[in-house]
Amino acid sequence: xxxxxxxxxxAGYGETEILHGVSCKxxxxxxxxxxxxxGAGKSTLMKAILGLLKPTQGKIxxxxxxxxxxxxxxxxxxxxxxxxxxxxxxxxxTVEENLxxxxxxxxxxxxxxxxxxxxxxPDLKEKRKVKAKKLSGGQRQMVxxxxxxxxxxxxxxxxxxxxGLAPRLVQTIFNKIIQINEKExxxxxxxxxxxxxxxxxxxxxxxxxxxxxxxGSGEDILSNEEIGKLYLGE
Amino acid sequence: xxxxxxxxxxxxxxxxxxxxxxxxxxxxxxxYGILKxxxxxxxxxxxxGAFLALIFLNLFQRLALPSSxxxxxxxxxxxxxxxxxxxxxxxGVAIGIDSALYKRLRGTRSITLLIASVGVAFILRxxxxxxxxxxxxxxxxxxxxxxxxxxxxxxxxxxxxxxIIVAACLVIFLHFFLTRTRMGKxxxxxxxxxxxxxxxxxxxxxxxxxxxVIGSALAAAGAVLAGIxxxxxxxxxxxxxxxxxxxxxxxxxxxxxxxxxxGGMVIGLSSEISTAFIATSYKPAVAFIIMVVMLLIxxxxxxxxx
Numbered sequence: 001x002x003x004x005x006x007x008x009x010x011a012g013y014g015e016t017e018i019l020h021g022v023s024c025k026x027x028x029x030x031x032x033x034x035x036x037x038x039g040a041g042k043s044t045l046m047k048a049i050l051g052l053l054k055p056t057q058g059k060i061x062x063x064x065x066x067x068x069x070x071x072x073x074x075x076x077x078x079x080x081x082x083x084x085x086x087x088x089x090x091x092x093x094t095v096e097e098n099l100x101x102x103x104x105x106x107x108x109x110x111x112x113x114x115x116x117x118x119x120x121x122p123d124l125k126e127k128r129k130v131k132a133k134k135l136s137g138g139q140r141q142m143v144x145x146x147x148x149x150x151x152x153x154x155x156x157x158x159x160x161x162x163x164g165l166a167p168r169l170v171q172t173i174f175n176k177i178i179q180i181n182e183k184e185x186x187x188x189x190x191x192x193x194x195x196x197x198x199x200x201x202x203x204x205x206x207x208x209x210x211x212x213x214x215x216g217s218g219e220d221i222l223s224n225e226e227i228g229k230l231y232l233g234e
Numbered sequence: 235x236x237x238x239x240x241x242x243x244x245x246x247x248x249x250x251x252x253x254x255x256x257x258x259x260x261x262x263x264x265x266y267g268i269l270k271x272x273x274x275x276x277x278x279x280x281x282x283g284a285f286l287a288l289i290f291l292n293l294f295q296r297l298a299l300p301s302s303x304x305x306x307x308x309x310x311x312x313x314x315x316x317x318x319x320x321x322x323x324x325x326g327v328a329i330g331i332d333s334a335l336y337k338r339l340r341g342t343r344s345i346t347l348l349i350a351s352v353g354v355a356f357i358l359r360x361x362x363x364x365x366x367x368x369x370x371x372x373x374x375x376x377x378x379x380x381x382x383x384x385x386x387x388x389x390x391x392x393x394x395x396x397x398i399i400v401a402a403c404l405v406i407f408l409h410f411f412l413t414r415t416r417m418g419k420x421x422x423x424x425x426x427x428x429x430x431x432x433x434x435x436x437x438x439x440x441x442x443x444x445x446x447v448i449g450s451a452l453a454a455a456g457a458v459l460a461g462i463x464x465x466x467x468x469x470x471x472x473x474x475x476x477x478x479x480x481x482x483x484x485x486x487x488x489x490x491x492x493x494x495x496x497g498g499m500v501i502g503l504s505s506e507i508s509t510a511f512i513a514t515s516y517k518p519a520v521a522f523i524i525m526v527v528m529l530l531i532x533x534x535x536x537x538x539x540x
Contacts, residue, residue, distance in 0.1 A: 050433060052429070052432075052433070071432075072432045072433050072435075073432060073435050073436070073437055073438075076433065076434070076435035077435060081433075082433045084429075084430065084433070087427055087429075087430060088430060089430075090422070090423045090426040090427060090430065090431075091426055091427075092422060092425075092426050093419065093422055093423055093426065097419050097422075097423075098423075100416075100419060101419060101420065101423045101431070101434050101436065102434050102435075104416070104420060104434055104435050104436045105435040105436075105437075147434060151435065
């Protein structure tokens with residue numbers, strides 16, 4: 001079953017067109033990674049899916065429902081949650097308040113859900129009364145992901161989840177992503193750390209200059225010599 | 235009265251005016267935190283609140299509500315009811331202004347919003363002046379004698395005690411609202427990062443409305459308390475309040491409601507205490523100097539984040 005279907009979208013900022021017709025799909029329970037050089041349009045694609053940018057052409061379907069042009073709060077209600085690359089926590093709110101804000105539109109089962117998040121990220125439970133600005137980079141990333149999980153999303157969008165983290169934390173975060181995915185959450189992520197991300201992904205897309213360049217299983221992309229040379233730095 | 239008791243006496247007056255400034259400063263700081271613009275109309279929103287209270291007060295007096303003062307205060311039920319109703323009404327006025335004007339400018343640069351707010355300030359002040367004229371209007375006609383406290387021979391009026399208590403209650407109420415309620419937390423979240431609030435599913439338009447209502451209601455409360463302290467109100471009083479309010483907000487850290495509380499108290503105290511050393515007419519200058527010094531040495535303010 002297809003969870004997300006992006007069809008030929010054209011989008012950008014004001015006059016500047018960044019995506020010149022990009023398509024991608026995420027199936028149920030899949031982890032899909034988008035890789036590509038800087039300026040390829042990876043983050044723009046994320047923003048367009050979430051409604052932070054309105055595509056000028058093309059369609060976005062979520063569980064067969066057309067969500068093109070909807071506002072972020074409506075799209076979140078449909079079941080897509082998003083973790084931005086930077087500024088992804090509320091610094092003056094405590095860890096628990098951050099998680100509560102993730103569940104803002106949810107009226108029931110908030111306690112259970114917060115405990116579920118603490119099970120995935122036990123570190124956060126100890127820090128639950130601490131303001132997010134006092135946390136380390138890795139802990140903040142966990143708060144950000146935890147916040148996005150509070151609504152039981154069917155699809156989680158992760159923009160560079162390992163950016164700026166110490167190497168030993170990168171593996172922790174990827175393990176958490178696998179753990180989240182095992183709870184039947186489909187994942188679409190953009191990653192600079194392409195090799196590590198593709199290793200845990202079912203499929204991947206290579207984006208360049210706002211176009212689809214290649215798509216295939218994680219292994220296909222990793223073993224493709226040309227892509228390796230151009231985009232994986234070999 | 236010796237010098238020490240004189241300073242303490244002035245400090246006591248400083249707490250009274252600090253309470254009033256604080257209530258004004260909180261609203262200015264809240265709207266700055268969420269909408270990222272300095273609302274120059276905030277003082278005139280205060281004055282609007284004061285005159286809305288006057289309307290209610292006259293209405294209740296005409297309705298022949300029991301108007302004997304609450305002993306030992308110098309006012310009775312009509313003013314207390316007017317006080318509560320004018321907070322609600324001023325919140326309504328603020329929402330009206332937001333949907334008529336600021337909402338259309340959402341997403342534009344903060345300088346555009348600032349200039350728009352200067353326009354709102356002029357409109358409000360002139361409407362008040364048009365209706366009521368420039369002369370003072372009285373809430374309370376009676377003169378209240380201050381009582382002597384058992385320490386240092388300090389004197390205070392019962393009305394002033396009322397002002398301090400009401401302001402403290404409102405501030406405590408705001409604290410619980412911001413830290414315990416869902417909407418209060420959403421306000422702090424939106425103030426931290428509006429984009430992230432949006433992608434978390436927070437209805438930021440609703441948050442903005444709440445911010446206007448709470449900020450303006452507190453401003454109206456401050457204005458009525460100022461009216462109780464001075465006995466009268468004038469249409470230009472809001473504009474005069476703007477300088478100490480801005481000084482308080484900048485001192486405390488713009489965008490931080492707790493900074494506004496701290497700043498309001500410091501400005502109130504230092505303005506009053508300064509009169510022991512310099513002429514009373516320089517009182518506004520003290521607030522201005524504190525603001526300038528703060529901008530030079532620590533522009534983020536005492537409790538500022540960004």
